[in-house]
Amino acid sequence: MKVRVVFLCVILLFLTAAPAWGFLFRTILPEEASLTVYQGVDKAWIEGVFTIPCEQGENGIFLPQNVSLEKRLFLRPLDPQVQVRTIENDVQGTKVNLFTLQAGNYRLLLGFFASGFDWRCMYTARLVKGELSLAPAVFIENRSTEDFETVRLRWLLGSPSFVEEEVPEGVPDTQKVSGVAAPREAEAPITMERVTEYQVFTLQGKRSLTSQSILQVFPEIRRFLTEELVRFQGDTLSRVLILKNPGEHLPPGYLFLENEGMLTRAFFPGIREGEKLELPLPFPPGVSVKRTITDYRREEAYFNKEKEVVGFRSLIEITFECTNETEQEVTLEILESLPTLETLELPPHWEWKDHNALRRITLLPREKKTLVLTYQFEEANL
Helix, strand or coil, rough: CCEECCCEEEEEECCCCCCCCCCCCECCCCCEEEEEECCCEEEEEEEEEEEEEEEEECEEEEEEEEHHCCCEEEECCCCCCCEEEEECCCCCCEEEEECCCCCEEEEEEEEEEEEEEEEEEEEEEEEEECCCEEEEEEEECCCCCCEEEEEEEEEECCCCCCCCCCCCCHHHHHHHHCCEEEEEECCEEEEEEECCCCEEEEEEEEEECCCCCCECCCCCCCCEEEEEEEEEECCEEEEEEECCCCCEECCCCEEEEEECCCCEEEEECCCCCCCEEEECCCCCCCCEEEEEEEEEEEEEEEEEECCEEEEEEEEEEEEEEEECCCCCCCCEEEEEEEECCCCCCCCCCEEEEEEEEEEEECCCCCCCCEEEEEEEEECCCC
């Protein structure tokens, strides 16, 4: 018996007694088919499970070029009574010889990589009274020439290493949606499983992904309690939103955030369960910090054996004049870079954070505060 596999469709060619050949064509769709789309590598892993009627003894499967050419195939019998004897390649395709202990219907798993697939994630978010509502949208793209009907759909977050061929560069984001229909799917449950260093997201049920199309899926909306502050670091003021993820991993993607009538576009780097994340916000006018070195002196000199000055113990005093001219309460965080000596004694209310002196205060509406940072350090005589 010979079997011809056309992508995820099987055509059986029944062989009569040799040397005469007679063929009866019958199309068999896979009982189960799945599509796992990788991100940023223009590839997907395609699997199909087929039930093949076999005679006792030798049986043959033929994979034409459109399936086997330049592909790394994975073929595995799902029944121990079926054995793969030989695999032969020629100009027409791949011939696989099977041996079965007895006649019957047997299940085979066929899998291979295909090019022309990608996925990405976008978020729309709204911040109201410290609560962030985050609505994900996943775009799964099929740029290949093949249609996939009623398949189980998964997408994988990670950076797989393919050795079979060089991976082409991905299509720029600006070209991925334009000119391609993006059918909208109703909000559907999605499960996530961890596979070593990867995360695999599975869309429940079966979907169709036709050629040259994008499927848009809407996972459930996530809500986070957040903390907002204004940060002063390196003479620069910035406004950040801090959130912690108590639930499942969220993949990277572009973020469109609405807050106080303003729309911010930023890159969302992704966040794992239990991690904290900072998001930039538009900086409102009315908050200012003026940094001034108000004192600097060398208190002690260090000498070598030749009585030459080789260094000093110095003192520095930095004053921060903080002003809030708005009608809202503001949390202000000051980060001042320090020498990489965590043995330095910091004044009260200051603490270490990544080689920086950290001070966090609350400014009431129309309030001004002055902060002073004083510390001693050692410096070389240059």
